[in-house]
Amino acid sequence: MRTNLFRNTIAMAGGIALLTLINGCNAKAEKEGGKKERPVAIATFKLKKDKLATALQLPGELSAYQQVDLYAKISSFIKTLKVDIGSQVNKGQLLMTLEAPETNSQLAAAQSRLKSQEALYTASKANYERLFETSKTPGTISKNDLDQAIARRNSDFAQFEAAKAAHKEIAAIRDYLEIRAPFSGIITARNVNLGAYVGPSGKGSEFPLLTLQEQKNLRLAISIPELYTGYLKEGDEVTFTVKSMPDQVFSAKVKRLSGALDLRLRSEKIEMDVPNTSKRLLPGMVAEVHIPLPASVSTFVVPKKTLLETAEGIFVLKNQNNEVVKVAVKKGRETDDRVEIFGDLKTDDQLVSSPSEEMQSGQLIQP
Template sequence: MKNIRNIALALLLASVSATLQNCGSSKANEEKEEKKAPAEVISTETFTLQKQQLNSTIKIPGELIAYQQVDLYAKVSSFVKKLYADVGTEVKQGQILASMEAPEISAQLSGSESRLRSQEALYQASKANYDRLLETSKTPGTVSQNDLDVALAKQKSDLAQLESARSASREITDNRNYLEIRAPFSGIITARNISTGAYVGPSGKGSEFPLFTLADQRKLRLVVSVPEAYTSHLKNKSQVEFTVRSLPNQTFSASVSRLAGALDVRLRAQRAEMDVSNTDRKLLPGMIAEVSVPLNSDTPTFAVPKSAVLNSPQGIYVIKIVDQKAQWVPVKTGSSSDDKTEVFGDIQEGDVLIKTVTEEIRDQSEIKNQKLVSN
C-alpha cells in the first residue's frame, strides 16, 4: 500500500511541475511578442494661423406687428345707433364703421343755429345804421362825430358776437360729426367691443375698451432686439431671413428699415425693424418669428476651429507651438459659426496652433510629433 501511495504522489508532482513549466513558457512567449510589437506613435494635429472672413448667422426671436394699428374710441357721450363693420371686415379709409346718437347734441345744434341767425340780424342792422350815418356825415353839421363813433363801436361789437356764435355753432357741429366713427386708414377690423344700443363715451362706464381695433395687414413690421455684441453687424438695408411656426417649410426675407440707434436699458439690445410685404395675408400680426441675422465681417480676422479654443478655469486660451513646446496664449473670442470662432490676442499670422486642445497639454510641455493639417 505504501508503494502505491508513493507512486501516486510522484505522478501528481510530475503533472503539476509540467503544468507550471507550460504556463511559464507561455507567459514568456507573450512578453517576447509584446516586446517585438512596435509602439503606436500618436501625432498632434496643428495648423498655420491665417486671417479670413468669418461669415456666420445667429438666430434671434422676433415679433410681427401690424404696420399701422389703432384703437378707436368715442369722442362724445352717446348711444350706439348702428354698426357697419364687425371683426374681420375689410374697410377703406374714411368708411363709416358705426353711428351714434345723442339727442342733447341735436338740441344744442338747433339752439346754436338760432343764436347765429339772431347775431347775423343784429350785425346787419348795426352795419346798415353805421353806413347811413357815415353817408349822412359827409354833409357838414348833420351828424356829430360822437354819434358816428358810437355806431361804429356797435357794429364792431355785433360782429364780434357774430363770430362767437359761429365758433359755438362749429364746435357743436364738430361734436355731431364725432357721432360717426370712420376708418382713419384702410385695413381690417381685428376687434369689436360694442353692440347696438350700448352707451359709449370719453369717460365712465363703457369707455375702458375701444369700440374697434383697426390694423393694416398688407404691410407688417418685423421687430427684433439685437444683442449688444452683434449690433455692429446690422445696418440699414441689411437683408435677413425668418420663419414662422405656422409655415415651417417657407422662408421669408426682409430688409432692415429702421434702427433705434440706442440700446434698451433692460435688454441691452438695439431695436431693429424690418418692413415685410404681406399682400397674400399669409402672415398675421402677433406671430413669433425666428430671424437669421447674418454676421458678415467687413475685415479679415483670425478664425480658428472651435476645438482649438481651450476654456479653462483660468481663462480662454489657444495653444501655440514655439520651439517644439506648447505655449498657452490667452485670447478673447468674437463671433462664431458652426465650426469656427474669432479669436483676438497675442497671436500673429503664420503662428502654428494645436487644432484640438485639452488641459492635458500643459504649458511649456514638449510636443514631439506634429502633423500639419489645413485650418
C-alpha cells in the first residue's frame, strides 16, 4: 500500500513538472512573438528642390559721407570766428583765423636773414665774375685767388638757399593760422570762442575746434551675418526706414563690401550710399534695413515641422526600405513656415512629415 502511494506521489510530481515546462515554453513563445514590431502608418512626402526667396531685417547706422575734426596746428589764440553750428560752407572757405605773435616775429627774422644772405651771395658772385674776366689776361690773377673766389661764391649760395628754405618753412607755419574748409559741408560742432587759447597738445586741444560733415550724401553701414554674406553684391538695392519717419521708405544701393569677416561678430561690413539732398536724414540715425535675398539656385526646401531639433543636432527622418533613418542636416534661409536644408539627401527621398523624438532609427513604418 505504501508502495502504491509512493508511486502515485512521483507520478503526480512528474505531471506537475511537465505541465510547468509546457507552460514555460508557451509563455516564452508568446513573449518572443510579442517582440515582433508591426509597421506604423506615418505621413511622408517626396523631397523636391525649390527656389526660396527671403528677406533679412537688420539694423544699420547712417553716417556722414565725409567728416573731419579741425584742430590747431600751432599754439595760438582765436582771432576771428566766421562760422557757427549749422553753417553751410564751401570748399576752401575761411572758417576762422588764429593769432600767434611769436610766429610773426619768426617770419620777420627769417626774412631779414634771407635778405642778408642774398646780399652776401650777390657780392661774392660779382667778385668771382670780375676775377674770372681779369684772369683771361695771362699773369694778372693767380689760380689760387680764383679758386678762393669760386669757393666763396659757392658757400654764400648754399647759405642763401638755406635762408630761403627757413623763410619758406616759417611762412608755411603762418598759413596754419587760417583754418579753411577741406570740402563743402555743414558745421556740426563748435568747441571754441573768440580769444580762446588753442594748440596742438595740452590744454585747448581736448576737443576739435570745429567738426565739418558732408550731408548731401550719407553712408548706410550694416553688418551681414556669415550665413548671408554670399547673397549680396555691389549694385544690389535695399530699402530702409528710420524711427522719425516710420511711414517713409528710403532706398540705397550696395556700394562697398569689406570682403572680410569681423572676428568678433563673424559678420561682413557693407556700406551703401544714400542721396540726401533734402537733408531729411541725419548722420547718427539708426535705420531698419530690409534686404531681399533672391534665390539664385534651387535647393531642398521643406516645411519647418519636418525638422527634428534635438540636443545632438538637427535631423530629418527618411524612409529607407520602410525603416526610419535619421539624417543630420543644416539649415539655410528661412521663411515663416519653410526652410532650406543641406545634408546627405537626394531628390525624391521620402521624409517623415511630422517626426517626433520617440521615432528611432530602424523603426518599421508604413508610408
